[in-house]
Amino acid sequence: MADQRSLNATHAGMFPNLRRDVAFPVVGVGLLFGAFIAVGLLYQSLFSGAAERLVTIALIDAIIVLGIQIYVGNTGVLSFGHIGFGAIAGYTFAIFAIAPAEKAKRIPDAPFGLTDVDVGSLAAVAVAVAVTVVVAVFVGIGLARSGAESGAVAATVITLALLFVTHEVARHWPEMTGGERAGLSFRIGGALDTRMPIYLALAGALVLARLFAQSRRGRLAKAGREDDLAARAMGVNPMVQQMIALLISVAVVSIGASLRVYETGSILPENFFFNYTLLTLAMLIVGGRNSVTGALFGVAVMTVGRELARRLGQDGFEVFGLGLDSAPLDWIFRENLQTVFFGVAMLGFMIWRPKGLLSDWEFDDWLYRRFTRTQSAPVVPETTMDSDQDARLEVDDVSVAFGGFQALSQAGFEVRSGQVVGIIGPNGAGKTTMLNVVTGLVPATSGRVRLNGADLIGTPSHEIARAGLVRTFQNLRLFGSLTVRENVQVTRLVAIAEHDDRSTPEADVLVAAAGLWDHRDRRASELDYGNSRRLELARAAAARPLFLLLDEPTSGMSDTESLAMVEQVQTMAALVGAGVVVIDHDLDFIIGICDRIYCLDRGTVIAVGTPEEIQADSAVQAAYLGSSAS
Amino acid sequence: MTELLQNLIDGLGRGSIYALLALGVAVIFGVMHLLNFAHGELITVSGYVAFWTISEGWSWYLVTPIIIGTAIVTSLVIERVAFSRVRGSSDFTLLLTSFGVHFVVSAIFLLYVSASVKTFSRPGWVTNTYSIGSLHIEVFDTVVIGVTLVTLLGTSWLIQRTMFGLALRAAAADFDTARLMGVRSDTVIRGAFALSGLLAGIAGVFWLMRAGNTVPSAGIAPMLKGVLAALIGGLGSLRGAVLGGFVLGLAEVLLRSRLPDSVASLTEGFVFLLIALLFIFRPQGLIRVAHAERV
Numbered sequence: 017m018a019d020q021r022s023l024n025a026t027h028a029g030m031f032p033n034l035r036r037d038v039a040f041p042v043v044g045v046g047l048l049f050g051a052f053i054a055v056g057l058l059y060q061s062l063f064s065g066a067a068e069r070l071v072t073i074a075l076i077d078a079i080i081v082l083g084i085q086i087y088v089g090n091t092g093v094l095s096f097g098h099i100g101f102g103a104i105a106g107y108t109f110a111i112f113a114i115a116p117a118e119k120a121k122r123i124p125d126a127p128f129g130l131t132d133v134d135v136g137s138l139a140a141v142a143v144a145v146a147v148t149v150v151v152a153v154f155v156g157i158g159l160a161r162s163g164a165e166s167g168a169v170a171a172t173v174i175t176l177a178l179l180f181v182t183h184e185v186a187r188h189w190p191e192m193t194g195g196e197r198a199g200l201s202f203r204i205g206g207a208l209d210t211r212m213p214i215y216l217a218l219a220g221a222l223v224l225a226r227l228f229a230q231s232r233r234g235r236l237a238k239a240g241r242e243d244d245l246a247a248r249a250m251g252v253n254p255m256v257q258q259m260i261a262l263l264i265s266v267a268v269v270s271i272g273a274s275l276r277v278y279e280t281g282s283i284l285p286e287n288f289f290f291n292y293t294l295l296t297l298a299m300l301i302v303g304g305r306n307s308v309t310g311a312l313f314g315v316a317v318m319t320v321g322r323e324l325a326r327r328l329g330q331d332g333f334e335v336f337g338l339g340l341d342s343a344p345l346d347w348i349f350r351e352n353l354q355t356v357f358f359g360v361a362m363l364g365f366m367i368w369r370p371k372g373l374l375s376d377w378e379f380d381d382w383l384y385r386r387f388t389r390t391q392s393a394p395v396v397p398e399t400t401m402d403s404d405q406d407a408r409l410e411v412d413d414v415s416v417a418f419g420g421f422q423a424l425s426q427a428g429f430e431v432r433s434g435q436v437v438g439i440i441g442p443n444g445a446g447k448t449t450m451l452n453v454v455t456g457l458v459p460a461t462s463g464r465v466r467l468n469g470a471d472l473i474g475t476p477s478h479e480i481a482r483a484g485l486v487r488t489f490q491n492l493r494l495f496g497s498l499t500v501r502e503n504v505q506v507t508r509l510v511a512i513a514e515h516d517d518r519s520t521p522e523a524d525v526l527v528a529a530a531g532l533w534d535h536r537d538r539r540a541s542e543l544d545y546g547n548s549r550r551l552e553l554a555r556a557a558a559a560r561p562l563f564l565l566l567d568e569p570t571s572g573m574s575d576t577e578s579l580a581m582v583e584q585v586q587t588m589a590a591l592v593g594a595g596v597v598v599i600d601h602d603l604d605f606i607i608g609i610c611d612r613i614y615c616l617d618r619g620t621v622i623a624v625g626t627p628e629e630i631q632a633d634s635a636v637q638a639a640y641l642g643s644s645a646s
Numbered sequence: 647m648t649e650l651l652q653n654l655i656d657g658l659g660r661g662s663i664y665a666l667l668a669l670g671v672a673v674i675f676g677v678m679h680l681l682n683f684a685h686g687e688l689i690t691v692s693g694y695v696a697f698w699t700i701s702e703g704w705s706w707y708l709v710t711p712i713i714i715g716t717a718i719v720t721s722l723v724i725e726r727v728a729f730s731r732v733r734g735s736s737d738f739t740l741l742l743t744s745f746g747v748h749f750v751v752s753a754i755f756l757l758y759v760s761a762s763v764k765t766f767s768r769p770g771w772v773t774n775t776y777s778i779g780s781l782h783i784e785v786f787d788t789v790v791i792g793v794t795l796v797t798l799l800g801t802s803w804l805i806q807r808t809m810f811g812l813a814l815r816a817a818a819a820d821f822d823t824a825r826l827m828g829v830r831s832d833t834v835i836r837g838a839f840a841l842s843g844l845l846a847g848i849a850g851v852f853w854l855m856r857a858g859n860t861v862p863s864a865g866i867a868p869m870l871k872g873v874l875a876a877l878i879g880g881l882g883s884l885r886g887a888v889l890g891g892f893v894l895g896l897a898e899v900l901l902r903s904r905l906p907d908s909v910a911s912l913t914e915g916f917v918f919l920l921i922a923l924l925f926i927f928r929p930q931g932l933i934r935v936a937h938a939e940r941v
Contacts, residue, residue, distance in 0.1 A: 094741050158922055161929045167737025169681045173877050174925060176683075180870060181918040188911035290866065294749050301742060352756045359749030366743040367731045 030231050032505055036384060037230035044380025045222040048312055052078070053215070055316065074319040075214045076276045078312060081299045082221040083268030085311040088300065090234050091258045092166025092241035096293055097155065097175030098269050100182040103288035104151055105144040105270035106277040107186065107193055110200040113140035113278065118203050122194040130192070137208075137278060145270040152266040159262070160255040165244035179293060186285035199284035207281030214275055221268050225308045226380070228264055232509050237261050239506045242495035249455055249489075250559055251481035251510040291355070295322075298362045304372030306497070309379045314372065321361065322354045329353030376497055385537075393533040394524045396587065405593060407468055407484065407562040408432045414453050414463030416446075416619075423449040424619045428463070429597070431563060431612075436589070436596040438606040440630075441616035442639055447599040448490060450616070451565050454597075455487050456480045467562065482514050484562030488552035490571060490599075496541035500532050500551055503540050504558045511560040520560045521591050529587050530554035531580075545572050550584060557588040564589055566598040570605050582608045603640075607631065615639065648780050653899050659787030661895020662794035665888045666849035667872030668879065669801065670842035672887035675876065676818030677838045678733065680740045684724060684747035686869025688717040688846040689853055693764075693860030694755060700766040706855070713854065714847030721843025724751075725836060733835070748865065755862040765859040772855050790852050797848055798888060801841070805884065810837050818882065846872075874921060880931030889932055 031037040056071040084098045111119070111126070112135050119131045135143070155178055164171035187196045194200045208214075228234045239247040240254030247254050277283045295318070303314020332349045365372060409431050416424040424446040431437040439447050452458035454465050456477040465472045472480055486507070495503050504523040511520045521529075527536050530550040535543060540551060549569055556564055569585065570578040582605060589596050600606050606613060607627040615623040615630060617639040623630060630636055667685065674682050692713045699709050724747055732743045774785040805811035813834045816824040825831050846868075853868055854860070871894065879890025897920060902913045909916075924931075 092738060094738050096745075158926050161926050163929060167741065169675075169737060169741065169881060170877060170925070170929065172741055173681070173873055174922070176870070177874065177918050177921060181915050184914045184918075185912060188915070290863070294745075297742070297745075350757050352753070352761070356750065356753040356757055359746055359753045362742060363728060363746035363750055366735075366739050366746055367728065370732075370735060370739040370742075 030233075031227075032230075032232065032235075032509065038227065040380040040384045041226040041230055041378075042223060044378070044383055045219075045226045045308065048309060048379055049219050049222055052218075052312060052316065070319070070323060072211060072214065072279060074315060075211070075218055076272055076279060077296065077299065077319070078315040079214070079217050079221045079272035079275065080269055081296050081311050081315050082218075082225045082308065083265050083270075083272055084296055084300055085265075085305060085308060086225050086228055086268060087258075087261050087265035089306045089308075089311070090229060090237040090241060090261050091164070091254075093159070093164050093168060093175075093258065094172045095175040096172065096297075097178035098265070099288050099293040099296065100175070100179035101148050101152060101266045102269050102273035102276070102292075103179075103182040103186060103285070105148040105273040106283050106288055107200070108147045109137075109140045109144040109274035110202075110277050110283045111192070112143050113137040113274075114200060114202055115206070118201070118206075122198055122200055123191060125191050127191060141271060141274045144274050145267050148266055148270040149263055152262055153259075156259045156262045160259065164258055165254060166241045179289070183285055183289050186288075193283075193285070196285055199282055201282035202278075204281075208275065208278040214279070217271050217275060221272070222308065222312070224264065224268060225311070226378075228261070229308065229378075232513075233257055233260050235502070235506050235509060238498065239495050242497060243493045245457070245477075246489065246493035246495065247506075248477040249457070249481055249487055249493075250507040250555065251478050251486070251514070252506070253476075253478045294358050294362065298358045301370075301372050302361055302365050304374035304377065306371070306376045307374050307378050309377060310372050310374035313374055317373070318358070318361065321357060325354040325357035391524075393528045394522065396525055396529045397521075397591070405433050405562075407595065409454075409485065409563050409595070409597070410464070410466045411450070411454060412464045412466075414450065414465070415461045416449055416453060416458060417461050422619050424453070424460075426463075427616060427619060427621050429614045429621070429624075431595050431597055433562065433593070433595045435611045436585075436598065436609050438610035438613040439597065439599045439616060440601070440603065440606055440613060440636075444618075445616040445639075446619040447616055448567055451487055451567050451597075451599060454480075454565065455485060481559060481561075482510065485565060486556045486559040486561035486563075487565035488549075488556050488567055488569060490567040492548050492552060494540035494543075494548060494551055494555070497539055499537050499539055500543070501527055501536045503551055503555045507555050508558040508560075511558060514560070520558070523558060526554045526558050526588070526591065529591055530584060546574075546577050549573065549581070553584065553588055557592050557594065560592050561594050563595045563597055564592075566596065566600075568600050569598065570600055570602050575604075578602055578605045579608070581605065585609060603631075649903070652781055653903055654896070655781065655783055655787060657896030657899040658892065659784065659790050659895070660899055661892035662790045663849045663852050663891075664871045664875045664894050665891025666794060666797060666845045667868055668875035668887035668891040668894075669798075669884060670845040670849075671872045671876040672879070672882070672884050673814070673838050673842050673845075675881055676884070677814060677821065677835050678729065678740070679737065679821075680729060680744060681873060681876075681881070682842075683741070683744040683869060683873065684728075684751065684865075685842070685846060685872050686865030686867065687724070687748055687751040688720050688843055688865075689850040689868045690752060690755065690860065690862065690865035691720045692716045692847065692850040693854055693857075693864050694759065696854050697764045697766045697860055706769045710851050713851050714844065717847030717850055718840050718843035721839045721846065722836060725839040729839075730835075733831075748869065752862040752865060759862070761862060763859050763861050768855055768858040786852075786856065793848065793852075797845065801845070804841070810834070814838060814841075878921060878924060878931055880933035883931075883933040886931055886933035893932070 056074065060067045060071050080102060088095055111130050112133060116132050116134050124131055158174055159171045162170040162174055186193045236252045237257035239252050240257055244254055299314040299318045300311055302318055304310025328349050329351055412428040413426045414424050414428055415426055427446060427450060429437060429439060439450060441447050449458060453460045456475055460473060467483055467485060495506065501523060504526050508520055508523050527533055530553060532547060532550055532554065535547060543551060553569060570581050573581065585596060598609065610627055613625065613627055613630045614621050615636045622635045622639060623633045671682055671685050674680055695716045696709055696713055699712060728743060728747050732739055772786045775782045776785065805814060813829045816829055817834045875890035875894045876887045878893055879886025898913060898917055901916050902910060905913060905916065
């Protein structure tokens with residue numbers, strides 16, 4: 017275990033931990049792949065005839081659904097446009113792969129001399145992927161501009177528009193696409209006649225989807241999915257992660273779409289439109305969109321369900337060899353039952369089980385827990401680090417107005433490395449606004465925020481975090497469906513990229529230092545209040561900030577817990593060598609921990625001093641206890 | 647100049663219908679933060695009702711209120727059956743729920759009617775035109791613009807001057823606070839769905855008069871126009887939705903008349919391209935809605 021930990025510390029590349037994040041996922045998806053194929057082959061041998069094609073279609077659907085999962089699962093942005101990307105790839109593939117003699121029949125006047133282009137099907141797939149990825153770059157920029165984040169509505173409409181544009185173009189550009197009715201087709205017998213390429217593509221898609229989720233990029237994308245604002249405050253720029261996820265995802269979908277066209281032997285606009293979007297999305301969400309295992313499982317379940325619905329629609333209960341008189345159910349067993357099945361499945365899951373059958377469950381997670389011995393808690397080192405560094409944060413004359421309300425006027429504070437500075441004041445005094453200005457979440461009307469002399473006003477939040485100011489949130493913004501350990505790992509990944517010259521404490525050490533070792537594999541959303549606060553602290557510390565900005569770290573805690581928090585904040589700050597700015601109501605806590613205290617009231621600093629001076633200050637007493645105290 | 651004026655009138659006629667659809671989308675987005683991809687299904691259902699009644703020989707004057715009533719009832723039923731169960735869910739769930747409703751409704755018609763196009767007769771005056779100088783104006787467009795103006799004024803009065811409108815605006819600004827202040831969430835949400843249904847019903851009458859047919863997937867086009875127009879205007883803003891509808895209508899007409907014939911069939915594609923450009927330069931839409939996230 018010890019050597020593995022040192023490996024983690026030095027390995028700042030794509031994967032945090034090779035055994036956990038590469039070896040196990042590859043073995044895991046290998047087994048899943050085997051199981052999926054085995055079930056398919058078994059089904060095929062039991063039911064002859066159409067069964068073979070059903071399995072082939074399921075294999076190709078799986079590739080496309082996994083492609084969609086890479087984007088939708090990791091970023092949380094709902095895309096209706098992936099089948100639009102599929103259409104672009106499918107047509108590109110068809111135009112490049114179909115022999116000139118065939119093209120001369122359907123599209124004799126294709127622009128750019130494409131009628132005469134004659135490349136092999138493999139090269140055609142490469143062209144299809146390249147063209148589609150280029151389109152995806154532009155769409156990705158549009159998505160980023162529209163403020164794409166988990167569940168963002170504008171982003172989803174953009175993807176929907178893409179689906180329609182591709183459909184419209186395919187229908188109305190017959191010189192290129194063969195139009196709405198004829199389409200493009202391969203010579204009879206010229207289409208894909210072996211499953212080997214499909215197997216290879218599916219295996220590749222599985223490995224890629226699973227490894228991306230475990231990679232540095234994938235983890236940062238998931239942080240953005242869980243909480244866009246908190247991810248930014250930890251130094252993650254979700255836009256970059258979303259773009260990377262989109263491009264990988266679109267490349268996989270393109271390969272799947274090319275195979276779909278090749279296998280069918282033809283392409284029509286209708287093949288890559290609304291119905292296929294519904295089908296693939298239903299597969300994804302029924303299985304569990306956040307999980308690769310879930311996506312594959314969803315394909316299997318929905319394929320079986322669709323086939324059953326189709327057969328019931330045709331023959332009623334005779335499907336089961338039952339001589340039952342199915343007349344009472346004739347009103348439901350009708351042609352096209354499978355379309356209703358998909359719609360109802362999607363609606364039903366959204367209402368009763370929105371996270372799908374498997375939710376976040378991954379097969380290799382389970383394997384890993386099964387085959388890894390329980391770790392003992394790491395030792396939290398006594399030594400402080402980098403205490404010689406001398407950073408300073410100066411906030412001067414900051415004013416903020418919300419409409420007519422002056423939240424801050426000419427307020428400021430100063431803090432240096434090694435210090436703990438407190439900001440106190442009654443509700444509405446402007447404490448949280450102060451932190452929001454410093455971390456770039458709220459623009460200041462005037463004033464300066466300087467870190468080591470560099471002005472930070474106007475800098476995006478994630479860059480402020482990378483510069484060394486990382487905060488916690490009063491209203492708890494953890495990455496809910498990530499585990500405690502993953503919450504800390506995500507910010508640590510940002511820190512490693514920023515300061516590879518200085519060693520950053522292990523995620524496990526920080527988890528232990530926060531007193532969360534026993535909860536390390538639990539989801540953050542399952543933690544109680546106190547533990548959530550401690551995780552907020554550990555997650556912020558993992559970013560290795562110059563200053564930790566704590567927004568009411570003891571709010572909602574008991575007196576004993578508050579007292580313990582004093583020690584935890586000190587340990588954590590010492591571990592990463594950070595100065596601390598802390599906002600709180602709890603005077604005992606503030607006095608117990610701070611070197612210097614600023615007291616805010618109605619947006620202005622009314623007193624500054626040591627804890628003793630502040631306690632004795634009459635203005636502070638008046639602000640806190642009302643005028644009766646004076 | 648004449649051509650531009652002609653385009654303007656045509657665009658207003660087209661845009662009126664989009665504005666009504668977009669306003670219905672925006673009203674629901676306001677109270678539930680739900681982008682309703684099932685909005686077009688109100689027109690699908692109305693379309694089949696129109697088909698059944700008109701094939702029975704009923705006149706359009708009788709069918710018009712039936713269509714509007716159908717849209718309102720359908721809107722309320724969909725709210726009851728599906729959307730009321732996902733209130734307060736994540737945006738992702740809301741989006742897919744409305745997408746699912748869209749599919750279930752159209753699949754029901756696929757299952758119980760048929761996939762083929764059902765045509766019905768249109769009122770005779772729909773294709774009539776009259777001239778003012780060199781302008782050729784459709785009677786239909788005139789009626790559409792007139793009715794839309796009256797409807798928008800009525801809606802504006804409802805929202806600005808009535809208790810229901812006040813509750814609706816309060817809920818749109820901050821749903822939780824509105825509830826704490828005594829706004830009944832059920833009432834305001836159902837009211838919003840009824841209003842949205844009413845607007846879709848009026849738009850639906852015109853849409854169906856012009857189309858003269860329906861299919862199970864007929865709802866896709868009006869849904870897309872409504873959703874896009876609401877987004878162009880700035881989601882969450884009712885005025886923006888109306889503006890977005892007119893802008894979309896004008897853009898379509900202008901592009902169609904200005905594009906060379908060889909690419910005229912791709913008008914829709916170019917419209918989407920323009921919308922994409924708009925989003926890149928003005929991601930919040932035409933009218934910005936202030937919204938703050940609590941931290």
